[in-house]
Amino acid sequence: MSTVLSRATARMVPLQIDGDELQVPEGSTILQACRGRGLDTPTLCYLETLTPVNVCRVCVVEVEGSRVLVPACSRKVEPGMKVKTDSERVRHSRRMVLEFLASSVDLSLTGPAVKGWMDQYGVQPERYGPAAATQAGERDRAHAGHHHPPDPSHAATVRQPVKIDNELYVRDYSKCILCFKCVEACGADAQNTFAITVAGRGFDARISTEFAVGLPQSACVYCGNCIGVCPTGALMFKSEYDMRQAATWDESRQQVTSTICGYCGVGCTLDLHVQDNTIVKVTSPLDHDVTRGHLCIKGRFGFQFVQNREPDSGRPRNPRP
């Protein structure tokens, strides 16, 4: 209700997008203006519930009078702004950003929208050469301002072993595009735990705890909000990871059941992802008033008690025999 009211009373800003005149509320971003017109604008590091960091640069647009392209996700509209969302320069940068990521990061779980944009912009990640091999532990120890001479016959990648150091979730940073979302969710945008950060510099920049210690030694409270915002599958429930390793993960056989978390009085909505009558993952809707997609350790991971079974019969175990 409040959103509707403020929109009605906000001053309108006139601008031009791809030659069309339009008016949007003052304070809107170019991205909001574009999406309001149904213009498909690719985004990777942007999420409605987090502060825009404008680092992936896939949403860039051309603004008349600006020497360089500007990020639509964070740039506010200004009166008289002339925006081009599909110029040659825009298409080139979007293609290159997607190509840079596809050639250095495992995007296999990044979702259909990204694959669609890669086709749309003609991305050819293979033109940088075959992907370089995994380097165990190397990235965590990289010293700022120094790198090994590259092997020019291969394209450098962020490939590295999966980090499994707890029973709740795994970190597969071979899939990390460094969108900063997990750092924001762990920090001031949601959890205020500050267990993870971006460490290192340049291509060696990485999501890390202090001195890359394991999560159990870190400040992590296992709220799993980083998993909730991760767009690439780099952060994943251990249950999902194990099933994917065993090739039993099958989203077509999964049902999503909404319920309210019973642990405390806040009333967070839980979306239980259920496969074969077993909860395999828990999320919360991004647009939910209470959670904005975020949960705590209990709501996110504390579901095993509903599905403990008798080892012999496979029937649900009676808590009070």
Added chain:
Amino acid sequence: MDIKVAGPPASAEEMAAVDELLGPAQSGWQGGTQSPRDQRVAFGGRSARSQRHLLLPALHAIQDRIGWISEGALGYLCARLTIPPADAYGVASGYALLSLEPRPPLTVHVCDDIACLGSGAERLGRELEQRLGPEGKPARPSSGSATWLRGPCLGLCDRAPAALVQQAGVPSRRFETGLAPVSSDEIVALVEGRLSRLEGPQSIPQAGDPGLRLLRRIGVVDPEDLDSYRAAGGYSALRRAFELEPDGVIREVTDSKLLGRGGAAFPTGRKWEAVAKSTVRPRYLVCNADESEPGTFKDRVVMEADPFAVVEAMTIAGYAAGCEKGYLYVRGEYPLARRRIEHAIRQATDRGLLGLDILGRGVSFDIEVRRGGGAYICGEETALFNSIEGKRGEPRNKPPFPVQSGLFGKPTLVNNVETLINILDIVVDGGRAFAATGTADSTGTRLFCLSGAVRRPGLYEVPMGTTLRQLIDLAGGFRGKLQALLLGGAAGNFVTEAQFDLPLTFEATRAAGVTLGSGVVMAFDESVDLQAIVLRIARFFRDESCGQCVPCRVGTVRQEEALIRLVSGRVIGSRERETALLADVNQAMRDASICGLGQTAGSAVESAIRLGLFQPNGGSRR
């Protein structure tokens, strides 16, 4: 904020290092001794969190004392400053001069950047590998007390090859110094504890020339004596500024048509006016002395030889724009410049030229020196703000611009050292008189850093509009036969003899598609492997990218890979395909990167390709 510090405890030495900067811990919550009082008093909140800006100074304190930063040391520091350990680790791991792995207390950083590479740095590195062992490992003759590392430009290019020596320890033991020109004999002697000399002479070939403006006091005044500076006319500009009052000073600066010398060439008067008009308080002045552009040493020479001029100019800027406090951010590789500036600030404060009630005028202004940690990116103004604030040195998206929201989110006037020292003459002689030098659109004089294959390398001052040829003649012409000339630094362009009559002004260079950049003029004769120079530039940008945005983070990697393929002949497809790929990469970096580093990371490479340095038989003649 609830801080979880779980690592091993800090050693007594590490705690002493932090306490040396911050004073002893006030409670058990901050890593000190537990007392019953701790249980009854609340700690934390805004006042605890507001100490974040002390993070980098505290990291330096540990590095200076121990030689590296351990998990325990970082944990203690985090408890002291109420900073999450992960955050502090993220900040520390972004600086090349800080080590988060055990490192011997004596470190010799040997420059292998472009200027030194053209002056024997490669041979020096090979000799050190033979005599001391591989870089980054304890040096063989030192029994674990020393190590050496290759690194980027140290700003001693006029006397290449260069090294920076850092000895960690208690205050009486530690020292830091630049050495140039340096030989492997000297470095080995140093590692074996037989230190021969400290610091080198300044290379100001024009010293004593009455036509000099910015450099006229260099070699004339004693950089450690305020009276000597005053005897040479020092502090007359500040007195004149008080007569003109802030509006008058800004009017003169605007009339002078001075353009910023840091690279972006923004009108200085407009910047000052924007900050002065702001109603927000406090406002800050930042002097950007983080010159890290390979081949640049002008600000270092000015700070080392004429530090009071920088302090006086900052005081005038702070007064005119209404800033309560000034920060001077000097790069970590400049120990002598930092000492001289700190000394000048102390003397000026003692004599009532800084602090409360300057010269009895009721004006207050203070300057604090902040020291970089080895990160080219922190020369970008918004990354510099983040660095001072104790955050990662990552540029911010603009707008908002610093004059609206800069350091600590407040209106901030940020000027480079060279820009600021121009202010002194503008205030004393008037803006119009200043504008009489140079051309209509590029007024005044400009400092140029000449290095490489010129007969008299060093820092030169010439009026704007001087041609490249005249400048090179001033330096005695070329040594040997010229192969190529780099103008503007690693973010600049290679130019050929056909462009030597180009007047060195902002407008003429812009029209010719090149840049004055930071005033670098670096000549390479035929003995130099130019492809190796271009590869080093590509390596530099990959090393110095902050990693925040995709175009620069991955683009700098792809650029280096493609160049190596071109040099080695192991191309994918064809050479044409590789150069087209480089052009694609460069365009994306230029168009879509957040900051100037990424936007210019491909410009020198692109000009090298245009000049044909990467033809199968071109470029390398060694």
